[in-house]
Amino acid sequence: MARVTLTNLVKAYGAHVAVKGINLDIADKSFVALVGPSGCGKSTTLRMIAGLETVSWGEISIAGKVVNEVSSRSRGVAMVFQSYALYPHMSVRSNLSFGLRIAGVAKTEVDRRVAVATEILELGPYMERRPSQLSGGQRQRVAMGRAIVREPQVFLFDEPLSNLDAKLRHQMRVEIKKLHRRLQNTVIYVTHDQVEAMTLADQIVIMRDGLIEQAGTPAEVFQHPANKFVAGFIGAPQMNFFAGTVTEAGQIRLRGLERALDVVPGRFDMPRAGAPVTVGLRPEHIVPQDHGLTPKNPIRFEAEVLLSEALGNETLITSSIGAEEFVTRMLDPRDVADGERMSFALDTDRIHLFDPETERSLRKGSDN
Amino acid sequence: MTVQVPFDLSQLDFAAIAQKERARNRTSPWIVVLSVLLALLWVAPFYYLMVSIFKSPEEYAGSSPFALPEGITPVWANIVDAWTTANMAQGFANSALYGVVGASVAVFIAALAAHGLARFQFNGKTFWFMLIFAGTVFPFQMYLIPLFFTYQQMGIINTKFGMILFYTAVCIPFPVLVLRNYMSQISTEMDEAARMDGCSEFRLFLNIVLPNCWSPMAALFLLQFTWIWNDLLFSTVLSQSTDVRSIMSALQVFQGGYASTSPVVVLTASLIASLPTVVLFLALRKTFLRGISISAG
Ligand SMILES: Nc1ncnc2c1ncn2[C@@H]1O[C@H](COP(=O)(O)OP(=O)(O)OP(=O)(O)O)[C@@H](O)[C@H]1O
Ligand SMILES: [Mg+2]
Numbered sequence: 237m238a239r240v241t242l243t244n245l246v247k248a249y250g251a252h253v254a255v256k257g258i259n260l261d262i263a264d265k266s267f268v269a270l271v272g273p274s275g276c277g278k279s280t281t282l283r284m285i286a287g288l289e290t291v292s293w294g295e296i297s298i299a300g301k302v303v304n305e306v307s308s309r310s311r312g313v314a315m316v317f318q319s320y321a322l323y324p325h326m327s328v329r330s331n332l333s334f335g336l337r338i339a340g341v342a343k344t345e346v347d348r349r350v351a352v353a354t355e356i357l358e359l360g361p362y363m364e365r366r367p368s369q370l371s372g373g374q375r376q377r378v379a380m381g382r383a384i385v386r387e388p389q390v391f392l393f394d395e396p397l398s399n400l401d402a403k404l405r406h407q408m409r410v411e412i413k414k415l416h417r418r419l420q421n422t423v424i425y426v427t428h429d430q431v432e433a434m435t436l437a438d439q440i441v442i443m444r445d446g447l448i449e450q451a452g453t454p455a456e457v458f459q460h461p462a463n464k465f466v467a468g469f470i471g472a473p474q475m476n477f478f479a480g481t482v483t484e485a486g487q488i489r490l491r492g493l494e495r496a497l498d499v500v501p502g503r504f505d506m507p508r509a510g511a512p513v514t515v516g517l518r519p520e521h522i523v524p525q526d527h528g529l530t531p532k533n534p535i536r537f538e539a540e541v542l543l544s545e546a547l548g549n550e551t552l553i554t555s556s557i558g559a560e561e562f563v564t565r566m567l568d569p570r571d572v573a574d575g576e577r578m579s580f581a582l583d584t585d586r587i588h589l590f591d592p593e594t595e596r597s598l599r600k601g602s603d604n
Numbered sequence: 605m606t607v608q609v610p611f612d613l614s615q616l617d618f619a620a621i622a623q624k625e626r627a628r629n630r631t632s633p634w635i636v637v638l639s640v641l642l643a644l645l646w647v648a649p650f651y652y653l654m655v656s657i658f659k660s661p662e663e664y665a666g667s668s669p670f671a672l673p674e675g676i677t678p679v680w681a682n683i684v685d686a687w688t689t690a691n692m693a694q695g696f697a698n699s700a701l702y703g704v705v706g707a708s709v710a711v712f713i714a715a716l717a718a719h720g721l722a723r724f725q726f727n728g729k730t731f732w733f734m735l736i737f738a739g740t741v742f743p744f745q746m747y748l749i750p751l752f753f754t755y756q757q758m759g760i761i762n763t764k765f766g767m768i769l770f771y772t773a774v775c776i777p778f779p780v781l782v783l784r785n786y787m788s789q790i791s792t793e794m795d796e797a798a799r800m801d802g803c804s805e806f807r808l809f810l811n812i813v814l815p816n817c818w819s820p821m822a823a824l825f826l827l828q829f830t831w832i833w834n835d836l837l838f839s840t841v842l843s844q845s846t847d848v849r850s851i852m853s854a855l856q857v858f859q860g861g862y863a864s865t866s867p868v869v870v871l872t873a874s875l876i877a878s879l880p881t882v883v884l885f886l887a888l889r890k891t892f893l894r895g896i897s898i899s900a901g
Contacts, residue, residue, distance in 0.1 A: 288796050309802035321793035325815040335801030338811075382797070 238299045238389030238422045239264045240285065246293035247280050254280045256446035267416050267423040269433035272443035278426040279394055285424060286315045286392050299389060314383035315392040320375045322367040329363045332381050353381040373404045393425040397432065409435060430470055442466050464595040467516050467588055473552060476562035478515045482507050488515060492558020495535050497584045504589050504598040516588035522564040523581045524553060531583035538579050544572040653871055657682055661866030686873035689865060691846055695854030699833050702850060706771030707828035711821050714779035719809050722787035739777030752841055762843050770838060775828040786820045787813065822888050830881045851877050
């Protein structure tokens with residue numbers, strides 16, 4: 237059972253604290269994605285788990301055993317690096333077997349494991365080549381193969397696909413998913429690509445500035461973001477935010493909209509009347525007239541198109557309510573002229589509310 | 605936007621285009637003349653050397669130094685004469701020993717130091733680096749006098765050990781400088797991958813870092829070998845006897861006491877003495893031109 241537990245984990249580089257006391261319990265066989273903006277401490281966390289960085293404070297345990305002082309090679313973890321970090325002077329075969337050979341694993345066992353990895357990753361034709369004679373995707377596979385042969389309990393990935401082009405990235409994403417199904421190890425996967433995180437992981441951990449902002453399934457973090465940061469980070473184009481005020485009737489008024497927004501009764505901890513709130517609405521919940529399902533409980537308004545970006549299958553439209561810009565997607569798009577007036581229907585059932593001060597979600601039962 | 609009719613390539617005169625391109629790249633005749641003159645200037649001494657070794661001492665004395673030789677057979681006599689007069693066999697063996705051992709040990713030690721300087725964080729790192737680096741700053745001649753007296757006191761003057769010790773030490777600083785820079789460019793992720801693969805620090809150095817540094821190391825070996833081989837000054841000061849002195853000091857017999865030796869023999873001897881470095885360069889040329897790609901990983 238390779239459950240990974242981080243307890244009050246801290247990493248300080250001198251006075252700079254990169255990881256500020258995170259707690260995380262990663263179940264056996266689960267696939268966890270660490271996401272967050274650049275510099276938030278994802279790699280540092282992963283490298284502490286790998287044993288490549290010392291732990292300043294707190295505890296890491298793998299399979300029930302505290303590993304703070306255990307060397308990398310004895311932790312039962314394997315890592316795939318962003319730069320692949322293959323050994324340039326060795327053939328693919330030697331790259332795969334190197335770790336096992338120096339550990340003194342018997343030759344037949346080395347051959348067996350290399351054969352398994354080769355078969356899984358379809359590396360057969362490249363075994364005698366040097367890394368420099370491989371394409372990016374092939375190098376990536378060798379890097380994964382090198383991790384597989386160690387038969388680790390925990391797989392660590394640090395942005396493994398960020399050097400690949402979009403198409404290859406999709407291909408490799410599928411392969412990683414298959415690999416996880418087949419090998420059933422615990423995977424901790426660092427990425428800044430939220431599509432990767434959403435599609436691969438069972439659990440997403442969103443970090444900011446050395447702290448965990450929210451952890452949950454992809455659906456949870458998407459549908460019930462715990463705060464404004466997570467709401468803005470997950471989902472593309474990102475969620476639109478508006479400044480609103482709570483009315484006497486418990487509705488929400490946005491400057492620039494005639495009608496106030498109804499709020500689903502009992503869903504939020506509503507502040508007192510007159511208090512400001514931040515309203516969040518995903519692009520797909522402000523529907524351009526005739527281009528998408530009309531919401532059940534709409535508020536209709538007209539606004540000027542400030543910018544339209546045609547993507548082929550959809551067009552992103554930037555417009556505004558009052559002085560606040562928002563982005564929406566027009567499905568089944570038609571030609572849109574900048575400056576054109578367009579009708580939109582805003583889905584009041586789908587609004588998110590945040591405290592403007594703390595930025596926390598006002599939804600009832602949201603944990604932090 | 606309208607779709608255009610494809611441009612008809614056949615209407616172009618490719619020969620004319622090529623000529624125009626060539627004209628653009630044509631070198632001025634003055635540059636050519638100047639290059640030829642400079643080349644001749646370089647080749648002249650070499651030509652003089654090459655024609656002279658094929659002449660007998662009498663023929664050399666009786667004709668212009670630039671005249672072509674009458675035959676090629678006198679070269680054998682010249683070689684034998686040079687070889688025995690200067691006891692070149694012993695000199696060759698000694699110099700080969702100093703060059704091979706000195707240069708390879710120096711480059712290896714330099715690689716160890718460079719690895720430490722490029723990879724580890726420790727106190728006084730800059731200080732140590734500057735200290736080693738200082739070895740390349742001062743002219744070597746500065747060491748001559750202190751070295752001579754120290755060697756005398758230690759009793760290692762005029763010994764093979766003393767010679768190797770000196771050559772090894774003096775050949776370390778420059779390779780440290782080069783290798784440190786080279787190793788700094790090797791991805792540290794590769795080191796980390798190797799550590800996770802279970803490498804100890806020393807194995808990491810030996811199995812991962814060194815193999816990726818072969819090309820600069822080969823080049824450095826060649827440079828240091830050549831320096832040791834060609835060194836006359838230190839060899840003359842630190843060794844006297846025939847069985848310790850290097851090939852270059854062996855050649856000194858042609859001065860002074862044996863000054864009566866014909867120039868053709870002296871020339872032959874110097875040519876023979878410089879052959880090994882040329883051969884070594886040709887042999888190792890591929891190794892460092894091939895250049896194992898580091899960035900590829
Ligand atoms: N060796 C180090 N010394 C000092 N500070 C460091 C060191 N390594 C990382 N940091 C700092 O720690 C913070 C977290 O870095 P980390 O590499 O974990 O970020 P990240 O979330 O992986 O970002 P990215 O998405 O850009 O890879 C950053 O502010 C970084 O500058
Ligand atoms: Mg990172």
